[in-house]
Amino acid sequence: MMTAETGKPPQGSHHWIMTLELPGRAMNTVSNTWTPGQGDTRQDVFETIRSAIVQQSPEMARANVVFFSLEPNQL
DSSP states (O other): OOOTTTSSOOOOSEEEEEEEEETTTEEEEEEEEEOOOTTOOHHHHHHHHHHHHHHHOGGGTTOEEEEEEEEESOO
């Protein structure tokens, strides 16, 4: 869905970045926005995002999380 003001899709309330690493083999950094559900915790969001990354890149299922940031998406 596009917003009338910008012509861009709406963004979530929070911006996140996650980096997964398979030491010596691969590293994957992904970022996007997210709007947590009512009552969601930071842990809930972390697990959901990690699961989504692994679904897109199954080889990262056993990767270490080396960085995770979840911040309000406003300046």
